Amino acid sequence: MRLRTILAPTVPEALGVVQEELGPDALVLETKTRDGVAEVVAAADDGERPGEALQRLRAELALLRRELLSILSGGATPAPDRTRAVARRLDEEGLAPEHIAAVLADLERSGKDETIDPRSSPSALAAVRAILPGFDDRAAASGSRFAFVGPPAAGKTTTLVRIASRLRRQGRRRVAVLALVERGTAAGGFLPITARRLNVPLLVAAGAEEARAALRSLGSAEVVLVDTPGFAFRDAIAIDSLRRALAAVEGLTPHLVLPAHLDRGVLQATAAAYRALCPQALVFTRLDETTRRGEIANLSAATGLPVAALGFGRSLEEEFVSAGPAVVAELLLGRRSLPPEERVG
Numbered sequence: 001m002r003l004r005t006i007l008a009p010t011v012p013e014a015l016g017v018v019q020e021e022l023g024p025d026a027l028v029l030e031t032k033t034r035d036g037v038a039e040v041v042a043a044a045d046d047g048e049r050p051g052e053a054l055q056r057l058r059a060e061l062a063l064l065r066r067e068l069l070s071i072l073s074g075g076a077t078p079a080p081d082r083t084r085a086v087a088r089r090l091d092e093e094g095l096a097p098e099h100i101a102a103v104l105a106d107l108e109r110s111g112k113d114e115t116i117d118p119r120s121s122p123s124a125l126a127a128v129r130a131i132l133p134g135f136d137d138r139a140a141a142s143g144s145r146f147a148f149v150g151p152p153a154a155g156k157t158t159t160l161v162r163i164a165s166r167l168r169r170q171g172r173r174r175v176a177v178l179a180l181v182e183r184g185t186a187a188g189g190f191l192p193i194t195a196r197r198l199n200v201p202l203l204v205a206a207g208a209e210e211a212r213a214a215l216r217s218l219g220s221a222e223v224v225l226v227d228t229p230g231f232a233f234r235d236a237i238a239i240d241s242l243r244r245a246l247a248a249v250e251g252l253t254p255h256l257v258l259p260a261h262l263d264r265g266v267l268q269a270t271a272a273a274y275r276a277l278c279p280q281a282l283v284f285t286r287l288d289e290t291t292r293r294g295e296i297a298n299l300s301a302a303t304g305l306p307v308a309a310l311g312f313g314r315s316l317e318e319e320f321v322s323a324g325p326a327v328v329a330e331l332l333l334g335r336r337s338l339p340p341e342e343r344v345g
Ligand SMILES: Nc1nc2c(ncn2[C@@H]2O[C@H](COP(=O)(O)OP(=O)(O)OP(=O)(O)O)[C@@H](O)[C@H]2O)c(=O)[nH]1
Pocket: 151, 152, 153, 154, 155, 156, 157, 158, 159, 189, 228, 229, 230, 231, 285, 286, 287, 288, 289, 311, 312, 313, 314, 315
């Protein structure tokens, strides 16, 4: 169940838009006219699961309760009016209702009278930032051996190549790539040719023993980037054998790479399946293939893992930003858009 607020010059016109956009089964929850503008709140069934619908309704109820309390206590401005634009923006992005409620509660505490504009308000930015885990003193910020794990075609190798390329541009010489592969296979795709182009040594290993031997042969590489094969969340046996192979790499900081367009259930199941590999951060790709970025924040908050980077295109050199909670918060609030402004050249 999804709530939409439609504004139009008259109520019949707003109802027309509801019919057009949400279909004939849309449920009209509220109609009112204010300052000559008609406002209709309607609900449409978009296949949301019952648990999610319940959570959304709880958040709506919490909003209504706050509005009522504010009116009863003689507050000059009912709370949802001040924060409605923020709530609507975050809901459109698909941020989970409990996080929206937390953001609104935070904004209410900041207690000024004017309407809060999601795009420009520092308090809105701080409130969204507060629901997202940061890097603190995690190894993710400072490690020198990074692995990229995740489901098939998530963008693991693309992410690795982008980072290797960036490190080379920064003049880092001793960068090496270790490709963990399934026994009997070779490092495939564009990795061998790209490693050659970047002048970065590429070692291939199947299993823990070969990985240990490969690392010994690398000697004193400054940064080692470890590529891994992709396994879907149901492939527990393969994920466990990857865990054993990665255990051979000392001081490793695994990053879980996920396409941003996956739905919440699949993202959560994948994060749960990969928990055994102890990822320290999330990387989201394919932001160019989704219009809603809320799931990035939902998963980051649910797992406690910070978002380290965002990919939003197929290019190996560009369309990639280092992230962090502030960048994710800015995206959700519409303060920043990715392409083309954020290309890293
Ligand atoms: N549109 C889009 N495509 C992407 C993005 N990141 C990667 N891709 C494409 O997704 C495909 C798979 O990318 P890879 O980097 O090979 O993915 P992988 O996770 O290494 O895949 P496996 O090793 O096969 O599991 C390639 O065609 C990439 O160009 C992105 O942010 N946006």
